[in-house]
Amino acid sequence: MNGIVMKAVGAMEKIPTILVIDDEIINLKALQRILEGSGFRVHLARDGKRGRYLANEFQPDLILLDVMMPGESGFETCEALKSDPRTTEIPIIFISGLQEVDFKVRGLSMGAVDYITKPFAKLEVLARVKIHIKLRQAYRAAIQEQAAKLAQIRDAQQAIxxxxxxxxxxxxxxxxxxxxxxxxxxxxxxxxxxxxxxxxxxxxxxxxxxxxxxxxxxxxxxxxxxxxxxxxxxxxxxxxxxxxxxxxxxxxxxxxxxxxxxxxxxxxxxxxxxxxxxxxxxxxxxxxxxxxxxxxxxxxxxxxxxxxxxxxxxxxxxxxxxxxxxxxxxxxxxxxxxxxxxxxxxxxxxxxxxxxxxxxxxxxxxxxxxxxxxxxxxxxxxx
Structure with missing residues (x-):
């Protein structure tokens, strides 16, 4: 019985987690429905400050971030997340109704990995989310493999x-x-x-x-x-x-x-x-x-x-x-x-x-x- 429980816990840990930060409740619920319907675990935040707290607390695999929010803008939230060593590696995708190239370039130059314009389509959101989570998983796997090889080198050197x-x-x-x-x-x-x-x-x-x-x-x-x-x-x-x-x-x-x-x-x-x-x-x-x-x-x-x-x-x-x-x-x-x-x-x-x-x-x-x-x-x- 314990083995079954452990397998279930392990499977839950493998489910990718996505944090959505948007001041519009309609957008939050729509994205939650799309993402949870495809098997992702989702956390929601209606402002940048709350989003940064949840990002640090849950360490999501990806963040969907609105640009135009009252108080702290999405760009300011992104800058804060990227300057914090606890969250700097989390990939961020901007979702915004702003379609000007300058806004997209600004977002990407701040460290975001992608930019989706509103109104968003379900298939586009899922496709972009999946590819960037896969890229992050591949990056993590490569880092872990390198760390394991370095540990072997270290152990071999220490042994002599x-x-x-x-x-x-x-x-x-x-x-x-x-x-x-x-x-x-x-x-x-x-x-x-x-x-x-x-x-x-x-x-x-x-x-x-x-x-x-x-x-x-x-x-x-x-x-x-x-x-x-x-x-x-x-x-x-x-x-x-x-x-x-x-x-x-x-x-x-x-x-x-x-x-x-x-x-x-x-x-x-x-x-x-x-x-x-x-x-x-x-x-x-x-x-x-x-x-x-x-x-x-x-x-x-x-x-x-x-x-x-x-x-x-x-x-x-x-x-x-x-x-x-x-x-x-x-x-x-x-x-x-x-x-x-x-x-x-x-x-x-x-x-x-x-x-x-x-x-x-x-x-x-x-x-x-x-x-x-x-x-x-x-x-x-x-x-």
Whole structure:
């Protein structure tokens, strides 16, 4: 019995709903009779204010709107509906006795999808109503399909991103904020050898999904070209050779690759056109580790600087993508102001746990009611 009830409820939910806004009761009743006689659910309003309330309350599939109404005209009602994010996507068909082209153009330019002139014919009203509801249903279905595909991409990308609990020996924390369902920034943490851990952060140019597709290939590319046989520079060179064939449409990749040998207390890094990591020696002032290098995936011949330094227990290193700092601009332009702020925050959080330190940095780089303009990766490493 419950199954029958559920099916009935589901069928009712599929019945298209139409809101009719007209000050003439005769027109309201005529349209109600036409529409309900064809199986639609109908709500009626005799003025624009009431119509806007019902539109927000019931979220109809379509609105039939009269132009000439006392007080608030149909054009004013349409403008209000289109400026409200709760009702802006609802298609509106004007119904009016005004047949001048200027009125029709004005209505359509305000966002209406059609214009029916009075006196209206039953078959014309039904034909126009049905086609625009079908178009909206097709649009919704396309959006839902795209959202489902994006969710699959997001889930697949998230599945290949290593988490701190997966490698507790790597002693890292991560904050990853893609602006799309799947991001164009990428990070990885992996064992290079028994005592060496690799940390890699990259930024694929572009904010589109094409950038996010590249990230799925990076994990295999990095793991195939790291290990005892490869220096950090050799790894980046080999990656560049492959990316020359992989990247299209002018895309490129910036990256920073760090190898940490905890047994020897040694850190080695190479950069590929990427923001410099912030290194915080325990109890000392943070410094930026400048390791200049060419971007990946553009030039056949590339050069990379390599830095090697001694580190101590309790030191920290922060790798990040430029989405973290690029909003912080000032008179010097570029990333300068963001870099200064990040270094100050890195010193400020030196006594916090790594997890709390990253939260503090993110909160102050993006205060309440602000958000990044680009994907953001912030990777903290405890030496």
């Amino acid at each position: 991103l290593v988490r701190p609990e997966d490698m507790p020996e790597a002693q890292f924390a991560i904050r990853y904020l893609p602006i799309l369902e799947a991001g164009g920034d990428y990070y990885d943490v992996f064992p290079v050898s028994e005592h060496i851990t690799g940390y890699f952060v990259a930024d694929i140019s572009g904010h589109d999904l094409g950038a996010s597709f590249v990230t799925s290939s990076l994990k295999a590319l990095i793991h195939q070209n790291t290990g005892p046989l490869f220096s950090v520079e050799e790894t980046l060179r080999t990656m560049n050779a492959v990316l020359l064939h992989l990247l299209r449409d002018g895309k490129h990749l910036t990256g920073c690759y760090v190898c940490l040998n905890r047994n020897m207390s040694q850190l080695t890094l190479a950069g590929a056109g990427h923001p410099p990591p912030v290194y915080v020696p325990r109890g000392e002032t943070p410094i930026m580790l400048e390791a200049k290098g060419d971007i990946l995936g553009v030039f056949e011949s590339v050069q990379f600087d390599t830095l090697t330094l001694r580190v101590n227990s309790g030191d920290r290193l922060y790798l990040y993508t430029d989405g973290l700092v690029e909003r912080q601009t000032g008179p010097d332009r570029g990333r300068t102001q963001g870099d200064v702020k990040l270094m100050a925050l890195a010193e400020e959080v030196s006594s916090m746990t790594l997890e709390k330190a990253l939260d503090h940095i993110m909160m102050h780089m993006f205060p309440e009611n602000t958000s990044p303009d680009d994907d953001v990766v912030l990777l903290g490493i405890e030496i």
